[in-house]
Amino acid sequence: MEREFSLMTSLRTGLLAVPQVRKAVNCIRELTDPDRRAIARMRRTHAKAVLQPWPTTFEDRYPEIFTALDAHLWTIANPRILSFGCSDGSEVRSLRRWFPNARIVGLDPNPAMIRTARAHLALHPDPAITYIEAADVAALGDQKFDAILAMAVFRHGNLEREDRETCSALLPFSRFAETVAALDRHLVPGGWLTIWNAQFRFCDTPVAARYEARSLRFTRAEPMTLLYGPDDARIEGSYSEAMFLKRE
Incomplete structure (x- = not known):
């Protein structure tokens, strides 16, 4: 047998x-x-606007991030928060518990995940939560935010599975830099851009010069060690910077 x-x-x-x-x-x-x-x-x-194709998620996935963000936004009565790559809305629902007075927008290109998120919202109505099916932040129009979260978005499962030396074919650095620049346009001065679980370093992007980085000590998640540089080639080490303050 x-x-x-x-x-x-x-x-x-x-x-x-x-x-x-x-x-x-x-x-x-x-x-x-x-x-x-x-x-x-x-x-x-x-088409090519999709970054991370897999919708893996769960609620309260990043408690250290939420705790730090709460400390940074506590002076804003009604903070505006964007969950970029919100999947089935788990992150949005988590943010609602941390920020009961926030206006939260969840954006994701996966139609099934957005349907799930909207179905949950229909059962638990919240006029300050909105879900948008899109891969491009152009769908946000002229909306501005006090905080933008891009968690486990700038990575690709096949890069980890195949342990590639270059990311060019699956998720080139240029797309990371372009998307970060687009997110920057929707973040107000003094706002917080949060990027975690990514295979690129924010400090390598042109827009990073306008930000001040903050590192966090994580207990539930280790920093990404499979990293790629601006030339799409693999680089050694890890990267623990997660939160970035946009200067006035």
């Missing part, structure tokens, strides 16, 4: 190595798996 199982596993691995077979299997998975269908539709709709 063990030998037969081993042979079947080897056969399956061999077949999946054939590009045509692998493509056919992936198509079948996209048709039968709701999550994969949503990701496929997201990629078709938003």
Whole structure:
């Protein structure tokens, strides 16, 4: 029995190595798996604007970030917060508990995740929460925020899985820098940009010159160690800077 199982596993691995077979299997998975269908539709709709394709999330995922942000925003009666890459709304719901008087916008390109977020909002109405299905912050119009969170957005699972030496083919640094610059345009002077669980360093972007970085001591999450520089090549070390104050 063990030998037969081993042979079947080897056969399956061999077949999946054939590009045509692998493509056919992936198509079948996209048709039968709701999550994969949503990701496929997201990629078709938003093309190259998608950053992190996987919607993995859970509530209160970053308590240290929320604690620090609470300390920084306590003087603002009704802070405006953007959850960039909000997935199914878990982060937005977490932020609501920390900031009961905030106006919160969740933006994500995955249609299934936004449907889930809106369904939860319909059951628990909150006029100060809005969800937008989009990959580009242009969908925000002229909205400005006191804090923007981009958590586990600037990374790609395949980079970790394949341990690549360059990120060019999946998520080039230029897209990180361009997206950060776009987020900067929606952040008020004196506002906080929070980036964590990313495979790039904010300090390498041109816009970083207008910010003051703050490091945090994390107990539930370690700093990312798979990092890529402006030339898309892998760099050594880790990066613990997570919160960035936009100077006046």
